[in-house]
Every structure is written in C-alpha cells, then in structure tokens.
Amino acid sequence: MIRLGSNSPTRALILNNANINFIQNGGSFDEDSIKTTNPKSFCYEATKGKFNELYKKYGIEDMPLLVSDSVVTSNGLLLRKAKDEKDARRMLELQSGNETSVITCMIYKSKHKELIDISITTYLFEKFDEKHIEEYIKSGECFGKAGAIMVEGFCKPYIKSVKGYESTAMGLCVEKLKVFMDKTC
Numbered sequence: 001m002i003r004l005g006s007n008s009p010t011r012a013l014i015l016n017n018a019n020i021n022f023i024q025n026g027g028s029f030d031e032d033s034i035k036t037t038n039p040k041s042f043c044y045e046a047t048k049g050k051f052n053e054l055y056k057k058y059g060i061e062d063m064p065l066l067v068s069d070s071v072v073t074s075n076g077l078l079l080r081k082a083k084d085e086k087d088a089r090r091m092l093e094l095q096s097g098n099e100t101s102v103i104t105c106m107i108y109k110s111k112h113k114e115l116i117d118i119s120i121t122t123y124l125f126e127k128f129d130e131k132h133i134e135e136y137i138k139s140g141e142c143f144g145k146a147g148a149i150m151v152e153g154f155c156k157p158y159i160k161s162v163k164g165y166e167s168t169a170m171g172l173c174v175e176k177l178k179v180f181m182d183k184t185c
C-alpha cells in the first residue's frame with residue numbers, strides 16, 4: 001500500500017489500472033510560488049514542494065509516499081492548467097499542428113529507497129479541428145489538465161507521432177514506478 005499525495009483523478013486512475021494499491025491524500029502546495037519558467041525546473045520544483053508538504057504531514061513510517069507534477073511545453077513556452085476557456089483555447093491553438101512535450105516528475109520515498117524521476121513524452125499533433133476544440137472546451141474536460149490536453153481523449157485522433165510513455169503524458173510514469181517498486185531495496 002502506498003500514499004498517493006495527489007488530488008488528481010487521472011493519477012488515481014493510472015495506479016488503479018496498474019493494480020497498485022494506494023490511498024489518496026492530496027496537498028495544497030502553491031505552484032504560483034515557483035519563480036522559474038523553465039518547464040523542467042518548474043516541474044521538479046513543484047514536485048519537491050508537494051513532496052515536502054506531504055512528507056511533513058504524513059511521513060513514510062506507515063507507507064511510502066508518491067507525489068508528482070506535470071507540465072506541458074510547446075514552442076518553448078511553459079503550459080500549466082488552463083485558468084479559463086480563453087486560456088484553454090490559447091493553449092490548444094498553440095499545440096495544434098505543433099510539437100508538444102509533457103514533462104512529468106515523480107518522487108517516491110519509502111523507508112528503504114527513494115526514486116526521483118523526470119520523464120518526457122513528446123507528441124507531434126495534426127492541426128486540431130476548430131469545431132472539435134470548441135466542443136472540447138465546452139465539455140470542460142480541458143480543465144485540471146496540464147496544457148489543457150487529454151492525450152487519451154481529445155488529442156488521440158490528431159497524434160502524428162509520439163515518443164515516450166502515454167502514462168507520463170497523463171501524469172504518472174507508471175512503467176518506471178512499477179519497475180522501481182518491484183526492485184528489492
């Protein structure tokens with residue numbers, strides 16, 4: 001059993017699908033406190049901030065702690081979660097017909113071992129259909145997701161090429177996590 005230190009329904013889904021037993025306790029780390037706009041550094045600092053908050057609160061005596069953060073970068077810009085419909089439209093139009101990378105950092109710490117991993121999945125998308133963009137925004141599914149994208153949903157029909165794990169793009173590189181958890185310390 002592990003503690004998923006996250007509010008993310010997608011991260012919970014990823015662990016469930018991988019048959020990893022967990023309880024979920026999200027934190028309230030303020031990502032706006034992070035100054036850097038370098039996507040990788042931002043992602044690492046956000047993960048570290050989330051980890052420190054929840055490590056202080058729960059420790060790892062009773063079970064290992066797993067936290068994670070994901071950001072998107074396209075055209076060198078850092079894309080976090082869309083603030084509103086206008087922001088979501090901006091992010092989607094930026095990624096339409098473009099290359100996009102999802103960067104996911106995770107920290108897993110038990111009494112015996114610790115993993116700090118940064119994984120990247122890069123997509124080349126076809127141009128998104130304008131009408132489909134509007135439907136997707138209206139559905140609200142674009143919110144709460146880095147870069148307002150959903151690789152297993154809205155983006156799927158537009159994927160021209162992909163390099164990296166889909167799980168990384170969805171918010172938790174479960175393939176690497178499972179290999180690490182299965183390793184004896």
Ligand SMILES: Nc1nc2c(ncn2[C@@H]2O[C@H](COP(=O)(O)OP(=O)(O)OP(=O)(O)O)[C@@H](O)[C@H]2O)c(=O)[nH]1
Pocket residue numbers: 005006007008009010011026027050068069070071081102144145146149150151152169170171172
């Ligand atoms: N379903 C889905 N979710 C995605 C995708 N890309 C990113 N996400 C989610 O976007 C969110 C990125 O925001 P974060 O700040 O890392 O995490 P959060 O949702 O705020 O949750 P915390 O772990 O509590 O910080 C995460 O919940 C990811 O799972 C995707 O393609 N599909």
